[in-house]
Amino acid sequence: MAKDGEKSGWKEYIWNPRTREFLGRTASSWGLILLFYLVFYIFLAGLFTLTMYVMLQTLDDHKPTWQDRLSTPGMVIRPKTDETYEIVYNVENTESWDMYAQALDKFLAPYNNSVQAEKNNECVPDQYFLQEDSGDVKNNPKRSCQFNRTILDLCSGINDRYYGYQDGKPCIIIKLNRVIGMLPSKDGQAPFVTCGAKKEDSDKIGELLYFPPNGTFNLMYYPYYGKKAQVNYSQPLVAVKFLNITANQDVNIECRINANNIPIGSDRDKFSGRVSFKLRINTIN
């Protein structure tokens, strides 16, 4: 009995034919309240849009307001597998390293001398390529310096199409993350990359060869002016070639940037100013 009453109560709540109420409100009541909320939310949305617009107006197009998160730029390596920083392949198995070579080919394509010559300028090396705005007059677009693929020499993939992977002497390419306005240096000279094995692997790493020589990032590639002003900016690269790394064993390698004015990143960030990866070359011989 009580249950029936409850049921009809519910039914009545959803649609009460007597008072013509749907969910406890008549049509006009619903209309009024919905109109109220419509106006209310249009107003709020307008206000939100307005504040967003005003906020965007206050932003500089070429330099973010804050860069405190990026005081230590990140470092990454190429080639990169999908998920992890591990380069594992079998010398005898072409398919296992071919993808690395292809990834590098793809990555280096914009660095082809022809492309660089077409888009970028030749700059004076070993000094910052400053292109300051004069007051309100923007000096845009800003020019970029050429980073020719040939600088990478043995690791350029021009002479050695497979970047040494086929004979167990692979090339790894390292780049420093772009940060607007960053001027890295080491005692006034260009900052450079050094790679080394982690403790227990130090005897396995063998000889290394850096391209360009000493693994420097030339000063002329700095500062970076942002993708809007410096459309064709070519990020400088450093290639490392492992000449006689111990085969058939995991070798943990860490590369870091050497510069005075780049703070050592926090311990928690494994990729700020340094990069770690694992290299394993399997071979039958």
Add this chain to the structure above:
Amino acid sequence: MNLAICLLLQDDHEITIEELETRYNTSVTKGLTSTFASQVLERDGPNELKPPKGTPEYVKFARQLAGGLQCLMWVAAVICFIAFGIEVARGNVTAFDNLYLAITLISVVVVTGCFGYYQEFKSTNIIASFKNLVPQQAIVIRDGQKNQINAHQLVVGDLVEIKGGDRVPADIRIISGQACKVDNSSLTGESEPQSKTPECTHENPLETKNIAFFSTTCLEGVATGVIINTGDRTIIGRIASLASGVGNEKTPIAIEIEHFVDIIAGLAIFFGFTFFVVAMFIGYAFLEAMIFFMAIVVAYVPEGLLATVTVCLSLTAKRLARKNCVVKNLEAVETLGSTSVICSDKTGTLTQNRMTVAHLWFDNHVHAADTTEDQSGQSFDQSSETWRSLARVASLCNRATFRPDQEGVPIPKRLVVGDASETALLKFTELTVGNIMDYRNRFKKVVEVPFNSTNKFQLSIHELEDPLDLRYLLVMKGAPERILERCSTILIKGQELPLDEQWSEAFQTAYMDLGGLGERVLGFCHIYLNEKEFPRGYAFDPDEMNFTTSGLCFAGLISMIDPPRATVPDAVMKCRTAGIRVVMVTGDHPITARAIAANVGIISEGSETVEDIAQRKRIPVEQVNKRDARACVISGGQLKDMSSEELDDALRNHPEMVFARTSPQQKLIIVESCQRLGSIVAVTGDGVNDSPALKKADIGVAMGIAGSDAAKNAADMILLDDNFASIVTGVEQGRLIFDNLKKSIAYTLTKNIPELTPYLIYITVSVPLPLGCITILFIELATDIFPSVSLAYEKAESDIMHLKPRNPRQHRLVNEALAVYSYFQIGRCSFAGFTDYFTAMAQEGWYPLLCVGLRSQWENVHLQDVQDSYGQEWTFSQRLYQEYTCYTVFFVSIEICQISDVLIRKTRRLSVFQQGFFRSVKTHPKHASLGIMYLNSTQLVQWWFVPVPYGILIFVYDEIRKLGVRRYPGSWWDQELYY
């Protein structure tokens, strides 16, 4: 009456004493042996009423952990654990967030559970502490020796002695007794003392005269008896256990909160499930979708709410305890606020439970005495010579004495040996004449004749103060008509005038007037005995009365009443304005009851009963239209003959009701009738037999001083000072807490929307997560607890005691308007959060449009060079750090809006400017906590200011809303926007 049936099986009252001795292995002269007594004690347990068997402690605790919201949180925690397990198995480092979240969730449930348990535990303890207040002593004869032991040590077969003033320590078969009278009112409700004799007079143990029952009081005389039942096996024990079997009905606020929690839990699951489906549909992995589900539940459930409600209620309970109301059941505080009828006892609750001289009649005038508790009232003119004589008679013709060593105690509070009216006279004369003991010593008493029911007077003969005056003074007091019979003269302004017709008439009028006030009137007269006839040393014989007892000189009348407590008329008035009916239910005489009712305002001035109208119009009672009579006095006898419909009718037609000469059982009938009429009824009671009424009532109020344990057990609230005014305070606090809880809940609910929307946007638009779960919990449980509790301290907006009681079916704690207004209007501070979030992102290099759809890249642990809008590249840790900044920024926005929110929630109708901005000082911890927490980042300070316009907007908007509500009551605006 199954109680009577089970009692009939017992024949302890019918068997002979010898049989009794053998049955219980005792002796009616020597009692039990100590060793046997201790054996029986071991077998039967102590002689005390076991408190009704409570739920085991672990069940209580478990119940705290398994509420509706708690279950949701358990589910959320389990999901977190599963997610953590799977992520760790996959080698994901950030998975620890899930572990922390799970741990936080569990600790939240456990901590709030402990908190709730502690509160419950504490309130149970208050009750427990009452019981051990006064350990009862009993005189027992064991091994032929009289000992005084604790009453709970008594066993069946013990031979005990009771005397006037004792509480009967167990059910006793009387062996011998002298003029023993017992007040059975706590058991049967009859206030007439019952005499107890060794003879068995009835086969029903309840009726027979040779059994005295546990917890009744022996009024006078002495008796010895053998204990036949102890502890829970006593009659009272059985009644008490019957009463505890009656389930308590749920308090209105418990229903409200349950209702509310159900809705919240339902909505949380609905939202969670919807977005789970949406997430699966969009293409998230199952695990991710589960985490979304969990996050939505966490965001939507107001974790801090239960703690807030409990804290608010217990704060009020504490405040009430300071005002002498101990609340046993926290939720009863609020029930009290919705009370619409109070059925109140008279004696002790409305009155001071102390006979006090109220009026005097001398010199042909009625003089009012000061009846206030603290003697702050007006006194009367004491210059007349007649007053001096009257005071002398009243002082001397009085056998009552103060107990020694009470010099420091105020006179009205001193303990006195003597009956109620003598006590009243003693205190009265002590107050007006001063130092009566000394005064009496100056008039040496020669002889006295105590009061008895045949002659109805009391007299004593004294020597005079002046040693040269050798006359004796005879003073007499008694029933006025008897006194008048013996008088031939009357004192007027110190002159002895012959007592003629005219004075007799004046006396009669005064006597009727005072009697009509429900007062007990005594007449006083004196005479100086002729020194020739009665020289010094004359042998007065009190039995023969060999002296003048007529032709006396009438001095005056003194009338006494148990006066109302000073605070009661005001309190009744307050109830009246608050739309609460006060119904008096008393065992007293109808005239006295009516007089007191009129005195305290239960029957207001000018209200008439049917009988009054009949008398005024000179028509028979039957012809009076009952609806014309506002007041009605119904005696227990009439009530017995009324059907429940008639009683309902009477309650409906007469707003001012007094029930006199009622038994506690009839109280239950009255309560039920009120409840049938839809009222929320508060009932006061003290006797054991009141416990069913107390249980039946929506809120039972037991008396702390006069109340029995059974009444206290059955009650929801205990008045430590037995004062009616305390109930009214309780009502006021109850109403206030209802209003304040409403504000508090509205405040708590508001932030659920800004907590929820980040997730919704995160899932649907795939922006980096603006607000993390742990931050949500931090808001819920750390920063927002203080302000929401502070709202409990809010003063009332208007005179809440001028409003009608709330109708529990219409005015709910959480209604649609409140939820809608909180969620959809004030909840818009999520816009503030998003403004601030997008600002913080954009200023770091991530434009709003880039953020949309960024989620998968942003959260990819292996991507160390994600480009922002400026072409800069970010590692995962840098992005994560930025995400934490966003949490903070969103958090700050919510907090800024909540500061605004707590300000607007201070009032529902009045402008905050009218109420005063910082009346509740407790708002401030919030500002402090805000300041301390996130000072580490410099640019954060500026992000604090981004949501400020929204905060101001909320404030201004709500002021406009309140203005509309105030200006146009009943309008569309009022209906839709007033919660």
